[in-house]
Amino acid sequence: MKVEVKGLSKRFEDRLALDDVGFQVPEGKITAIVGPSGSGKTTLLRIINMLDRPTKGKLVINGKDPAKNGHSQVLKKMVMVFQNPVMFNRSVIANVSYGLKVRRVDKTKVKDRSEKALERVGLGDRAGQYAPTLSAGESQRMAFARGLVLEPELMLLDEFTANLDPGNVALLEKLVMDYNKDSDSTIVLATHNLYQAKRLSHHCIFLFDGKLIEKGRTKKMFSSPKDPLTKKFLSGEIAW
Amino acid sequence: MIWELIREVTLQLISGLDPETQRVVLITVLTLYMATMSTTVSSLIGIPLGAFIGMRKSQLFLLFRVFTHSLYGLPPVIAGLLVYMLLSRAGPLGPLGILFTPTSMIVAQCLLITPLITGISASAVDSLPKNIEDTARSLGANRIDLIKTMLYEARLGLFTAVMLGFGRAISEVGAVIIVGGNIKWHTQVLTTSIVLETQRGNFNYALTLGAILMLIALIISLVLTIAQKKKGSNLRSLLIKGGGKG
Numbered sequence: 046m047k048v049e050v051k052g053l054s055k056r057f058e059d060r061l062a063l064d065d066v067g068f069q070v071p072e073g074k075i076t077a078i079v080g081p082s083g084s085g086k087t088t089l090l091r092i093i094n095m096l097d098r099p100t101k102g103k104l105v106i107n108g109k110d111p112a113k114n115g116h117s118q119v120l121k122k123m124v125m126v127f128q129n130p131v132m133f134n135r136s137v138i139a140n141v142s143y144g145l146k147v148r149r150v151d152k153t154k155v156k157d158r159s160e161k162a163l164e165r166v167g168l169g170d171r172a173g174q175y176a177p178t179l180s181a182g183e184s185q186r187m188a189f190a191r192g193l194v195l196e197p198e199l200m201l202l203d204e205f206t207a208n209l210d211p212g213n214v215a216l217l218e219k220l221v222m223d224y225n226k227d228s229d230s231t232i233v234l235a236t237h238n239l240y241q242a243k244r245l246s247h248h249c250i251f252l253f254d255g256k257l258i259e260k261g262r263t264k265k266m267f268s269s270p271k272d273p274l275t276k277k278f279l280s281g282e283i284a285w
Numbered sequence: 286m287i288w289e290l291i292r293e294v295t296l297q298l299i300s301g302l303d304p305e306t307q308r309v310v311l312i313t314v315l316t317l318y319m320a321t322m323s324t325t326v327s328s329l330i331g332i333p334l335g336a337f338i339g340m341r342k343s344q345l346f347l348l349f350r351v352f353t354h355s356l357y358g359l360p361p362v363i364a365g366l367l368v369y370m371l372l373s374r375a376g377p378l379g380p381l382g383i384l385f386t387p388t389s390m391i392v393a394q395c396l397l398i399t400p401l402i403t404g405i406s407a408s409a410v411d412s413l414p415k416n417i418e419d420t421a422r423s424l425g426a427n428r429i430d431l432i433k434t435m436l437y438e439a440r441l442g443l444f445t446a447v448m449l450g451f452g453r454a455i456s457e458v459g460a461v462i463i464v465g466g467n468i469k470w471h472t473q474v475l476t477t478s479i480v481l482e483t484q485r486g487n488f489n490y491a492l493t494l495g496a497i498l499m500l501i502a503l504i505i506s507l508v509l510t511i512a513q514k515k516k517g518s519n520l521r522s523l524l525i526k527g528g529g530k531g
Contacts, residue, residue, distance in 0.1 A: 096419050117427060125423040131416040134438055143434075144424035191424065 046122060046198040046231050047072050048093060052102035055088050055255075062088040064255040065102070070248075075225050075232045077246035077263065079239060081283055084252040086235035087128070090201045093233065094125040121148055123199035128207050130188030132176035137168060137187055140176045144195045162194035163187075165220065182213040189217055193224060200224070202234040206241065218245055239279065243267055251275050253283075288387045291318055308470065313497055316474040319387055319461070320454040323394030324402075327454075328447050331399045335406025335446070336436055340418070350407055356400035361393075365463030368393040372464065385466040390474070393460035398450040405449065409442020410435050441512065448509045455501060475501075 048070040055063040063085045070076050078086045091097040092104060095116055103110055111119045124144065133140050142159040150158070163169050166186040171179070179187060185205065192200060202221070206214040222245060225232050236242055242249055242263065249263040251272075259266060259275045270276045277283050295314050299307050338346050338353070370376050372384040372392070383389045413435060421434045436443065458476035465472035467481060475498045482491035 091419075094423055096422060120422075121425045124425075127416060127420065127423075129416070131414050131420050133417070133420075133434070143421070147421075147424065147426045147430045195425070 047105075047107050048199060048231065048233070049105040050089070050093070050102065051105060053089070053092060053099045053104070054101035055085070055092065055097065056100045062255050063092075063099070066252070066255070066257045067102070068250055068257060068260050070231060070233055072231055073225075073229045074247040075221070075234065075245050076248045076250065077242035078233065078235045078250045078252060079237065079242045079278075080252035081237060081278070083254075085255040086237075086252055087203050089252070090125060090203050090233065090235050093199075094123060094201055095120060096125070122197055123201065124192040124195050124197040125201040125203065126188050126192045126205045128204040130184055130191075132179065132184060132187070134177060135175075136172065137174050137176050137179065138163065138172040140187060141191050141194055144191060148195070158194050159190075162190040165193065166190040167216065182209050185209055186213065186217065189220060193220070196228060196230075198230050200230060200232045202232065204236055205234065206236075206238075214241075221245060239267075251278065253278070287322075288315070288318060308473075309494070309497070311470065312473050312475055312478050312494070313501075315387060315472075316455060316476075316498075317501070319390050319394065319474060320451055323391045323398060323454045324447060324451040326391065327395050327399040327402050327450055330395075331402030331446070331450070332406045332436065332443055333432075335403040335408075335443075336410045336432060336439070338403070339407035339410030339439075340432075340435060350404065353400045353404040353407070357404060359397060359400070361397055361457050361459030362463065364396045365393050365460030368396060368460065368464045384464060385468060385472060387465070387472060389464040390461040390472060393464045394454045394457060397457060397460060398453050401453060402446045402450045405446035406439070406443055409439040409446065412442070413438050444512055445509065448505055452502065452505055455505075456498070 049068070051067050053063050053066045054061065066085070066089065078089060080086055088097065092099050095104070095111065098112075103112070106119050133143060138156075138159050141162055142155045145155045145158060160169065160172065163172055166189055168183060168186055168190065171183065171187075176184075176187065189205065200221075205221075206217050209217070218241065221232060221234070224230060234242075234245065246263045248261065249266045250260045251258045251266070251274075253274055259270060259272045266275065267279060270279055274283075291314065292311070295311060296307070299310050302310070338350055368389060369384065371378045372381065372389050373379055374384075383392075417438055418431065418435065421431050426434060456476060458480060461472075461474060462477045462480065465474070465477065467473055467477040473481070475494050479491045479494050479498070482488075482494065
């Protein structure tokens, strides 16, 4: 899926969360949006997922403005995994199959696909459990399975491993890389974890105070950042 | 029309009983019919309306909620008077000829309990975590899927709204006595009969009717408690499991 943002700005009452941000997301690659807390990463992902509307600028998906061309079909090809995932008050498998059901996928396939997705995140034995009783790590894995099961062309991950133990982080990171490799899907992840961005992403975008400071290939940006602010952030001089 | 059918069937089934027992049975059946119908109609209006209001955060909808909440305290006699004026021969809906029938009692009950069901439904939906809506939308839910999901997630609150509406409908007296007229064998319900029998000094009879009313209230309360207990067990397990989060 081709995603481009053009001159995006987003204002929340007295605060400018995004200020004239523009870039193109490389298709079939993993792009990391890095920046300290409050830099506008989540806002940007929410606008791409059409959960929020920009105050200025526009979003272009596959060459079209989804706001003008009916966004329901586009939305069905993307999914966002939130930092603090909310469990629906139902079983784990019912949570995972939710997206398939709203896509009116054949009932026989829904169960099969949901079970496979749960197996992939190591929750195969928790299918019947009441979802809100899962631990934080399990909830995050379940939320990932809930997105993975849809086989999206675009996956948006918002701090998807925040507060998880190293084992769960490694598992989810491997799943992201495998999914990107196997399906050729586009993945955009927002993270303040530079090591994670370095490990996972092909391309990197650095946001600071709502502004796009620098973008480019991850390796290049980490080895030779152009902007002094990027240098400071990468060297740990700016608090995350 | 439905009531006439139920009435005929009930009278046929209890034809072997003495007239006073027949009367008590008929009063009880009418009470349940009236409360069920008014709760059903009010729920069909109040739940979707409440969900719609609960999902909106603008000042206008907030004002609408305040207005709905203020109607919780609408005195039944005022509701009865309004419906009476609407349905009386000189009123705008007079030609319908439904004053002093169970239908007019249901209309009055709806006026009283629809705000209650609407307001509680709005609060139930509003109290859901905001991320639920975002999560559902992100997973591809369209507007209808979203409303269905929100209603399902708020199901316990909605159930409480319906049960409270039913509770108010079954125990209400002021409005139904005005628009129903408390006509023996036709529009007498448990509460209005208690009023009548008390005025006549038939305290034993009034107490028997009161006991039936209390029994119905007890069954409603039992259903509600079981439902809440079920939710409580989920919360308990959530708290136990939540302790080891991380």
